[in-house]
Amino acid sequence: MRAADIRAADIARALAASRARSLAYTDIDDADLRRQHSPLMSPLVWDLAHIGNYEELWLLRAVTGSRPQRDGIDELYDAFRHPRATRPALPLLGPAQARSYIGEVRGHVLDALDRLDPDAFRPPVEPFGDGMRSAALLADGFVYGLVIQHEHQHAETMLATHQLREGPPVIGDAFDPGRIRALPAGRPVHPAEVLVPAGEFTMGTDGNTPGTQWAYDNERPARRVHVPAFFIDTLPVSNAAHAAFVEAGGYHDERLWSASGWAWRCEAGLSAPQFWRHEDGTWVRRRFGRDEPVPMDEPVQHVCWYEAQAHARWAGRRLPTEAEWEKACAHDPVTGYSRRFPWGDDDPTPERANLDHVACRPAPLGAYPAGASAYGVEQMIGDVWEWTASEFTGYPGFRSFPYREYSEVFFPSEPDQTSPTGYKVLRGGSWATHHSAIRSAFRNWDHPIRRQIFAGFRLARDAEKGD
Known part of the structure; x- marks a missing residue:
């Protein structure tokens, strides 16, 4: 409007x-x-x-x-x-x-x-x-x-x-588990990753396009950003993939963790996503007071940034930067336009994304082909917040409005400062996010140790020359 x-x-x-x-x-x-x-x-x-x-x-x-x-x-x-x-x-x-x-x-x-x-x-x-x-x-x-x-x-x-x-x-x-019937079925999705070619795109927003007038100060101003070519997974990392990481000893292999991540893993005793436990050979999770087998076809959630980073190293991959994530989500390479949502500027619908707490969980992977971005990347809006590799800071030209405490006080004290324990950017919203509070340019952030939030991740890698 x-x-x-x-x-x-x-x-x-x-x-x-x-x-x-x-x-x-x-x-x-x-x-x-x-x-x-x-x-x-x-x-x-x-x-x-x-x-x-x-x-x-x-x-x-x-x-x-x-x-x-x-x-x-x-x-x-x-x-x-x-x-x-x-x-x-x-x-x-x-x-x-x-x-x-x-x-x-x-x-x-x-x-x-x-x-x-x-x-x-x-x-x-x-x-x-x-x-x-x-x-x-x-x-x-x-x-x-x-x-x-x-x-x-x-x-x-x-x-x-x-x-x-x-x-x-x-x-x-x-919290009725019967509400799961509101979610569409998943499907196999190929290819497993897509190439996003090198080039510029418009990152962020000035609030001048339909539906973005309520964008926060940290999403502004819009600017042109060059992103080298990269591959990004078509879907978020699944429970099945993360269970494989757990069972391969990923939580006990110090080589996969950053120094600060390993220190936190040891201090907190991490061995699996929060609310998971292994029982009679099966992974079980606690979800709003009910126990259930972990659905292996859903995106993993309740993992912190350190867990996501360790999984990525185990898989020979990395987390996408937030510029990569937003380009894969919003950029239309034909028109050069950055979309409000992956599919375009129209509001989310139940056929496009799992938002608004229609169910108390992520949807099965592959459930939303109608929500794909121009590059064919799916489930970027809703289901789980996705950790990125990036530190939360202001964009060039940032102006705090209407108050510093919404964004600015969470930035590093120096503009170019990075910290292994600084606030990390999450993108895309979760199944619990209301559609009015999410868009391609929306930026969330949290400490890298946080697991109670409804967060997961997807993987990326550099593109080799000739790809």
Whole structure:
């Protein structure tokens, strides 16, 4: 949508959809909401009030100039002030208070939206000029997109918390294994890898193409990037392939691991993907309170960057850089255009990608031929986040907007600095990602040790001369 297409009613529906997910994932007893299920994650009741506080900050105070709804609320729900492990000790709003708070905020937001002049969505001439911050926030509905994507991202975080939770399932239909019927069947896919020829492509976005106006600052500005020729796997690495790596002793062969990766493997005692165990000759996984055989035809998930890197070395391959990943995903070599999604600019559909938590797992490999990129690479959007070889940093010409804490504070302290333990880039989204919060240019990032996220990987290699 462009500014002329943005309507208050569409924004209200998108806000309602994100809130429905948040409420569904917190529709559990109060004790579970208050409990911290892992020091890696917040209590779910913190997430619930945090999304309301974020919405208040941006859709009330930034847009309307209103005063805080509750004294001290910002300090409690500042994600940078309080690490996740310490949040249970805070005087948090209780479940009923949190629900009341987010409902109050939403009511005021919708009232303000109704009163907003539709022309406010038109972009200013100079979005970063003096006195133009408010206009830049409203341009193309950006600030509403900021809040909608933020809430959907927290919904995915809530799902990761539920996956770490011990005990039986607590959500009901949202975690019903019968929902797997919503996923298409897999199929054999050939060739196993595709050649992406050397050349330039447009990486990132300026938010000027349909559906990209809500892109974050770290996706901007668009620029031309030359990428040498490379091969990339047509599909992500499967559970079967990673089980072979495990059974070949890959977790115990120091030669396959970087120095920092091996130190972490030893400290954490890694021996298989998180939630896997070997039982009576079969790999079993724990998935949202239920045990099941590991489906060998799905992409592997719950592996950290170090595990992905070690597997790649074992296979004689490497992880793709994020420039390689984005070129294979977005670039159309015929038109030279970079697509919003691998298949084009049209929104995702159930025939193209596994998104929106239609099932609680990745789809079988080969399930989405209609979602292939121009190069024939499949399942790049949805299913599992894919680790890349790249460190998370700003693009040349990066400008922080609307706040430094979304992206900039996670960059290396020096522009050209790299670190084996710095934040690594993930691409493509997972089965739990909402379609409004993903696109070819979207960049996610995390520590290389993180395994609770719904992440996997695919492999790449350099192209030899003559290929």
